[in-house]
Amino acid sequence: MSKSFVFVTGNANKLKEVKAILATGDSGIEVTNQAVDVPELQGTTQEIAKAKAATAAKIIGAPCVTEDTALCFEAMGGLPGPYIKDFLGTLGHDGLNKMLAGFGNTNAYALCTFAYCEPGSEPILFEGRTDGRIVPARGPTNFGWDPIFEPVEGNGRTYAEMDGAAKNAISHRYRALEKLRAYLAAK
Known part of the structure; x- marks a missing residue:
């Protein structure tokens, strides 16, 4: 079985992080x-990930991986x-805080949530989670909501205030990708 896949994304920042990890x-x-x-679907993170991966694998005709990222507020x-x-x-960063x-x-x-799918097969999900809190924006604003998410393990820094290696060592993306890596290594 293949230890390669097509990462379905047009987001250069996500691609850079995945390749670095x-x-x-x-x-x-x-x-x-x-x-x-x-299609941008609605549903749970898992439902969305499975549907996107199956659709992408059918279109591409090769093993592929889709990624869905969620930022979940406990209070909501x-x-x-x-x-x-x-x-x-x-809403922007400020609106999310408000x-x-x-x-x-x-x-x-x-x-x-990474979803791995081979054409004609059921997608397999790999999830990673990082706990933290929402704070007023700090750090560069070039990568989504990173400036307002301060992970518990971040030593008081937001994702945006961390260098790539520090973020990648504790991120939700890293944790999900490690599970995907282990799956592919065992194939």
């Missing part, structure tokens, strides 16, 4: 990328969750 430990996993137009029962991209685009103003609870977690 997989480069550690000489995994022997080859990653290429391709932007594929798949897990919202905005998989819809964080739309919330961020509409959403929590009346709750008195800024606890949150970042959830990454």
Whole structure:
């Protein structure tokens, strides 16, 4: 079985992080990328990931991996969750902070779901989670919600304030990708 896959993304930052994480430990996993137009679905993170991966594998005709990232606010029962991209685009970093103003609870977690799918097969999910809290934006604003997420393990820094190696060592993406790496290594 193949130890290569197409990472379905047009996001250069995500591709860079995935390649950096997989480069550690000489995994022997080859990653290429391709932007594929798949429908933006609604549902749980797991439902969305499975549907996207199955659609992408059918379109590409090769093993592929999709990624869905969620930012879940404890006070809001897990919202905005998989819809964080739309919330961020509409409200911005400051607006996301204001959403929590009346709750008195800024606890949150970042959830990454990788879905691996070979054409004609059922997608397999790999999830990683990092706990933290929502804070006023600090650090560079070039990568989504990183400036407002301060992981518990971040020594008081937001994802945006960390260098790539520090973030990759504790991130939700790293934790999910490690599970995917172990699966592919065992194939």
